[in-house]
Structures are given as structure tokens and as C-alpha cells.
Amino acid sequence: MGEQLSASTDNRNPASNTAPKRTLSAKGRLVLQTGASTTIAAPTSWGGRFWGRTLCSEDSTDKFSCVTDDCGSGKLKCSGNGAAPPATLAEFTLDRAGGLDFFDVSLVDGYNVPMLVVPQGGSGEKCTATGCVGDLNGACPSELKVMGADGREGVVACKSACEAFNSPQYCCSGAYGTPDTDQYVLYQRKRVGEVDDDRLTFEASTILSREGIEMHMSSGAEKSEEVKFAVPLLDMNINKMVACCPWRYSQKIFLQVVYPVGRKYMSAPSAARLKLVSSPELKAVFSIDDVKLPPWLDGMCLAEYLPNLEEYLGKQVLEAVSLIEVRRHFIEALSSPFGRPVEADAVFCRKATFLAASGVFTFLVHLLIPTQFPKQQPAIMLQSSQHFNSQMAPMKSRVMSDYPWSPRWETSLMAERICELLADEALNFKRQCSEGQVQ
Known part of the structure; x- marks a missing residue:
């Protein structure tokens, strides 16, 4: 499997033993044989894509190459190179707007292998599996087929029309780059008419x-x-x-x-x-x-x-848009009692994390600030820097979103009231961490 960056996913290669042998690799760190899986940890706010290289081999000079999705590095590690189309792509943008994760499976660059993204532990009506699990190679039009090097593998990938014909009308470029000239849009307008x-x-x-x-x-x-x-x-x-x-x-x-x-x-x-x-x-x-x-x-x-x-x-x-500055002033007001934030959303001012202490107990204060701030109050969560659960993850408090609040307060008073709230909550959180009552 190839990738542009590390990712936080459970990667599996479910190809059956009856299919051509497929070895999937990721940036030199993993090779997935049929039925194998692996997990890669993702950094904060990561974005990138995954693809599956197939029919890979090394020649007599140790040059590594693949028939599909080859990244051109000559080695197992892609070193930041992208996949050569046609390529099925799984695309991720993690922890962005409102803390949401975005993902999709794209066939814009063509198709070579089935691919499915299945979220785990998420919520929301759109947090469902997505992908293409059918074998499109078997149904690929003859003009778009990519055959194996010696022909024995049959069809190994299916090009996009843009790649196959390199024509503006299929690439939605040039004179076909606007809705007024897009063939599909024109066709639908004709049907409506x-x-x-x-x-x-x-x-x-x-x-x-x-x-x-x-x-x-x-x-x-x-x-x-x-x-x-x-x-x-x-x-x-x-x-x-x-x-x-x-x-x-x-x-x-x-x-x-x-x-x-x-x-x-x-x-x-x-x-x-x-x-x-x-x-x-x-x-x-x-x-x-x-x-x-x-x-x-x-x-x-x-x-x-x-x-x-x-x-x-x-x-x-x-x-x-004007409320961005209001949220920024609120974060700056919190810097007075807490000091500079350890981490903050510098553009939209939707998130901020501060380091705080209650005696010898140190903890992080995470604030998620809604777009409707100050009409809606921030959600607050505490994270211990000294207590860990059985999976060695830092212990966290429940999310606090129901506490005394008024949108009419000055930002300095908002910061002061949150400090007062945390003075009591920190003691309760420390006790809960010591007794193992939180995860």
C-alpha cells in the first residue's frame, strides 16, 4: 500500500487467494499480504490518502516497481510521491471543522482494487462505511482497460476517461471547465427542459x-x-x-x-x-x-x-465571520489565568488547550468553542498528565457543557468564571483519577 503521510487506520487486504497475488505496501513500513492487516497511528489534524499497489516486484538491479499505482521511487518506500493512475484512492482529512473527520473513496483517478472505509466509534448519520467493493476491472470498457505486463493477469486496472483520452470534455477543463459546458450538466438541463x-x-x-x-x-x-x-x-x-x-x-x-x-x-x-x-x-x-x-x-x-x-x-x-474575533478575544482572556495555550486553532479559534495545576496535580484543559459563541458556551474536558488507563492513554473527564454562563458577560468575566469552575472540578477529577472512576 502506498500513502502520502502516516494515517490512523486499520488497513486490511481482503483479496481472495483466487485473485492475482497482491502485495500492498505503505511508505516502506508495511507490506500487506492477502488477508493481512495492520494499524497506523495518526498525528493530530492529519490529511492524506492511501492506495494499493499491486503486482509488485524487484528486478536484477533491486529496482522496485508495481504494475498498478506505482509511485516511481524505484523502492518500496514512496518518499512522498503520489500514485500513478489508474488508482483507487482512500482520502482522509482528520480532526478539522468542529473536530469532524472527513473521508471518501475516490475513483477520479481510475480504479485498480476494491476499497472500503469503515469508521469505528464515530457518530452522526453520515458516519457510515463508504467505498467501492465491486470488481470494476471486469466491467471496464475496452478503451479504458489496463492489461498485465504479460497478459496472464488479465485486466489489472481501469483508466478514467480523462487519462485515457486526455480531452477537455472528459477532463472538465478548458472550454468544458464550467457548468455551462459540462456535458452531464447540459444533458440534465435538456431533460428538465x-x-x-x-x-x-x-x-x-x-x-x-x-x-x-x-x-x-x-x-x-x-x-x-x-x-x-x-x-x-x-x-x-x-x-x-x-x-x-x-x-x-x-x-x-x-x-x-x-x-x-x-x-x-x-x-x-x-x-x-x-x-x-x-x-x-x-x-x-x-x-x-x-x-x-x-x-x-x-x-x-x-x-x-x-x-x-x-x-x-x-x-x-x-x-x-465576525465571531471569529470574539472567540479569539476569549482565548486571549483565558491566557491571563492559564498562560499561553499549549495548542489552539489559530484561524477559526474553535479549540484551545491550556496546561493547569491544582497543587501538585497537573492537567490539561481542552475547550471546544462553538461557532455560536458566546450565545452557546464552550464545552470543557480535563485530561490528566499523571494518570493513565489500562491502555496507557491519559485519563479524561466527562465533557462539561452545562455550567453557569451568560453571553452578556465580558470575555474577562467569562474566563474568570471558568477558572472558578475548574477550581472545584479539578479536585473532583483528581479524586476520580486516583480511584479509577474515569477513562
Whole structure:
């Protein structure tokens, strides 16, 4: 298995013995034979990708190479090089916005092996397994097939159309680099334009002038036809509003509007379903889950609804960005009693860790500061620097989020009240650590 950085995962190679023998290696530290597994520890806020190199060997000069996903180093260790496509990629971004972990399995660079990411111990409706466990090599179109060196292995990988044809229309580049020229987007617009529904025809005509709008026609055996619009909102560059912004891509907010396709015999059209969606990284500053959408009035069309929504949403975003400085001042106020933080989120000011002491007992104070601060109070957790559990991990307290608090307090008073709270909690936490009541 190849990788760009170390990772905190349990890596397994489940390839059956009937498949071509596959040796997977990771940065020179591990080789996974069929059925083998290993665990790699991840540093804080790690991001990177994993891939499986197959059909690897060394020649007479000890040069190491693989038929698929070779990284070109000539050695087992990739030394920071990426995988040569086609490559199935497992991608991770850990401990980012709000402490969340993001992961996916990507076939953008083609496919060579099945891959599945299964989270353990996580929570949330989207914290589920993801990946591609089918053998796509067997169904690969002839133009995209990659054959083994001597032909005996058969199809060993499947290229992406972009790699195979190197054409702008398949790589979404050049003249095909915008939604107006993307072939899939144009195809969906054509399908929507053919829908026999006067309301949908009118709605589409009023908003098509918006740059970046997407639409999708869907239907199925168990649901009726519907048209989904994704309308980009806010003509503002959120990235530039955040000092030292680490985001690689521009953050976007869309209004998702779903219309059931009407029938001529229906007396009144069904109401549209509305939902805000955004780039996941935006949650570090602003959560669309906290936005209450304005009501959709009877007889209203989308072109009438959007201006009020954008005005309201724009104010929300500006306020959310301004709260970064409020959180920063709060962390600075905590530095007065605790000293400089041991670790802190310097950009979004969502997290901070301080070293504290109660007599000879030393401990860390972890604060998770919500985007709605100071309306919502920080969550606090203590971590002993002297007590460890049976797995040799530092003992931690329960998360404290229900304690005396007022958003009207000055930040200096907030810091003072937290110190008062911890004076009592530290003694209880020390006793619990000594008695083994916490993990």
C-alpha cells in the first residue's frame, strides 16, 4: 500500500487467494499480504490518502516497481510521491471543522482494487462505511482497460476517461471547465427542459441566468418524477473574509429546491422542498444547520424567494465571520489565568488547550468553542498528565457543557468564571483519577 503521510487506520487486504497475488505496501513500513492487516497511528489534524499497489516486484538491479499505482521511487518506500493512475484512492482529512473527520473513496483517478472505509466509534448519520467493493476491472470498457505486463493477469486496472483520452470534455477543463459546458450538466438541463410541467418550465426560465446553477431530473420505481435545482447563493468570497484562510477551494452555499413533476389532472401543484447545502469545510465558521429558512408563501416563485433568502443569509455569514474575533478575544482572556495555550486553532479559534495545576496535580484543559459563541458556551474536558488507563492513554473527564454562563458577560468575566469552575472540578477529577472512576 502506498500513502502520502502516516494515517490512523486499520488497513486490511481482503483479496481472495483466487485473485492475482497482491502485495500492498505503505511508505516502506508495511507490506500487506492477502488477508493481512495492520494499524497506523495518526498525528493530530492529519490529511492524506492511501492506495494499493499491486503486482509488485524487484528486478536484477533491486529496482522496485508495481504494475498498478506505482509511485516511481524505484523502492518500496514512496518518499512522498503520489500514485500513478489508474488508482483507487482512500482520502482522509482528520480532526478539522468542529473536530469532524472527513473521508471518501475516490475513483477520479481510475480504479485498480476494491476499497472500503469503515469508521469505528464515530457518530452522526453520515458516519457510515463508504467505498467501492465491486470488481470494476471486469466491467471496464475496452478503451479504458489496463492489461498485465504479460497478459496472464488479465485486466489489472481501469483508466478514467480523462487519462485515457486526455480531452477537455472528459477532463472538465478548458472550454468544458464550467457548468455551462459540462456535458452531464447540459444533458440534465435538456431533460428538465423536456418535462411537461408549466410551473417547472416557468421556474427554470426565471433562474437559468444565474451562473453555476445545476438541475437534475430523477425518477424511480418507488418514487414519482421530480426535478432538483441546486442554486448557488451569495455573491461574496467567503475565503477572503477569513484571515489566513486554509481552504484550498472556494466555499459555496447552495439552495436545493426539489419540485415534484406535476400532472395535468392535479388541482394544485405540490409545494417545493427546500434545503441549504454547503461545502463541508464551511462548518468551521458557519453551519447551515443553524439557519432557519424564510417561509415560502403560496404562489411564490423561486425568483421571488431568492433575494430575501440571500439578504438574510448574507447577514448570517457576516456575523459568523465576525465571531471569529470574539472567540479569539476569549482565548486571549483565558491566557491571563492559564498562560499561553499549549495548542489552539489559530484561524477559526474553535479549540484551545491550556496546561493547569491544582497543587501538585497537573492537567490539561481542552475547550471546544462553538461557532455560536458566546450565545452557546464552550464545552470543557480535563485530561490528566499523571494518570493513565489500562491502555496507557491519559485519563479524561466527562465533557462539561452545562455550567453557569451568560453571553452578556465580558470575555474577562467569562474566563474568570471558568477558572472558578475548574477550581472545584479539578479536585473532583483528581479524586476520580486516583480511584479509577474515569477513562
